[in-house]
Amino acid sequence: MSRQSRKLDHLKYTLLLEDGPNEPGFDDLNLVHNCLPNVDLDSIDLTTSVAGLRLKHPIIVNAMTGGALDVLDIHSLLAEFAKKTNSAMAVGSQFAAIENPELIPTYSIVRKIYPDGIIFANIGAYATPDQAARAVEMIEANAIQIHFNAAQEIMMTEGDRNFKGYLENLQRIVDKVNVPVIAKEVGFGIAREQVAQLINAGVAAIDIGGSGGTNFLAIEAARINKNLSQDELRWGIPTVVSAIETKSVLAPGVSMIVSGGVRRPLDIIKSLVLGGSAVGIAGMFLKMLQRNGLNNAILEFNQMLDTIKKYMLILGINTIDKSSSVPLVIGGQTRQWMQIRNCDITKYAVKKQDLV
Ligand SMILES: Cc1cc2nc3c(=O)[nH]c(=O)nc-3n(C[C@H](O)[C@H](O)[C@H](O)COP(=O)(O)O)c2cc1C
Numbered sequence: 001m002s003r004q005s006r007k008l009d010h011l012k013y014t015l016l017l018e019d020g021p022n023e024p025g026f027d028d029l030n031l032v033h034n035c036l037p038n039v040d041l042d043s044i045d046l047t048t049s050v051a052g053l054r055l056k057h058p059i060i061v062n063a064m065t066g067g068a069l070d071v072l073d074i075h076s077l078l079a080e081f082a083k084k085t086n087s088a089m090a091v092g093s094q095f096a097a098i099e100n101p102e103l104i105p106t107y108s109i110v111r112k113i114y115p116d117g118i119i120f121a122n123i124g125a126y127a128t129p130d131q132a133a134r135a136v137e138m139i140e141a142n143a144i145q146i147h148f149n150a151a152q153e154i155m156m157t158e159g160d161r162n163f164k165g166y167l168e169n170l171q172r173i174v175d176k177v178n179v180p181v182i183a184k185e186v187g188f189g190i191a192r193e194q195v196a197q198l199i200n201a202g203v204a205a206i207d208i209g210g211s212g213g214t215n216f217l218a219i220e221a222a223r224i225n226k227n228l229s230q231d232e233l234r235w236g237i238p239t240v241v242s243a244i245e246t247k248s249v250l251a252p253g254v255s256m257i258v259s260g261g262v263r264r265p266l267d268i269i270k271s272l273v274l275g276g277s278a279v280g281i282a283g284m285f286l287k288m289l290q291r292n293g294l295n296n297a298i299l300e301f302n303q304m305l306d307t308i309k310k311y312m313l314i315l316g317i318n319t320i321d322k323s324s325s326v327p328l329v330i331g332g333q334t335r336q337w338m339q340i341r342n343c344d345i346t347k348y349a350v351k352k353q354d355l356v
Helices: 003-016 069-084 095-099 105-113 129-138 150-155 166-176 192-200 216-223 239-249 265-273 283-314 320-325 332-340
Strands: 029-031 048-050 053-055 059-061 088-090 119-124 143-148 181-185 205-207 255-259 278-281 328-330
Touching (some): 029 265, 048 255, 069 088, 095 105, 095 119, 119 129, 150 216, 192 205, 239 332, 265 320
Parallel strands (some): 059 278, 088 119, 181 205, 255 278
Antiparallel strands (some): 048 053
16 A cells, blocks of 8 residues: 555544544543632733744644645645644654655645744654655754654554664754754653653653544554454553653653643643643544634634633633643542552642742
């Protein structure tokens, strides 16, 4: 199966399949209401920083497509959506265009539509440093996502089987490219042991890509008409668990992007309180655009931003930076996981308040 038709299949099955079956874990998180918010709704500032880049708000349109001539329209629509919502945006894996330059316009269209946007390049961790540099150049990217997707690859009949040397390769990519590097999972989460290794390799941000949203095992299985067991479909670290694991070892100056099943404004505010500087959303935006059209998707997006501001108000904060001062009580399976992993979650619940 060619890389181009695989890209089309990914879009097709994302639209056909639901999230999960894992839950991302946001229901295990309880934000503590503030009855005395010293905040004016109109003064709430949604700007944030990721990997040293300033974003107008904390929602990133995450990596999805490019790489087939037939996806030009949908990639243009995603770029239009990102532009009209002032969102940062990532393109999908650019390896297809590295192999076949005829496909370059299916990625560079994003920069053409959104000339002043914050745009992330994207390539797999197997790419050579030169190929990563070409991916950056291809779209004049502001940063590059290096994706890790071993669970997805081993499910694909035509996928990679040898994952040796990725960390050392990542380090070489960091040394070569002239933009910040974001290490990214695609929906199976990152544990703290690997976060520490990725940080040592010099990444500027970690996009945790946890389990509970778009499920690439389900998508790959649907492509080859294969039935997977619930055990297989539930592989991966739920998003909230991965975010807490990541935060527990995050170095100063390295940003966390929370993604994987982030859907509601409440998920977004909880992700920020967990220590995320931003969230990434992929599958849901594709579905919103496909089902409701560009204008309605923009309206829905703006409603999400308004709702986030309202949550910030009743939590007593007026900037994204202050999210870390909001107390959060963690229960359910997330709490059990963290206790067994000897990860202190009381620090989320008991905080020195830093009210405005
Ligand atoms: C159709 C589709 C294609 C994707 N292609 C890529 C890709 O090329 N590179 C990548 O890093 N992630 C890719 N992803 C993964 C997303 O960027 C994201 O990590 C994942 O879908 C989890 O987020 P979600 O639950 O909000 O969809 C893709 C996702 C979708 C839905």
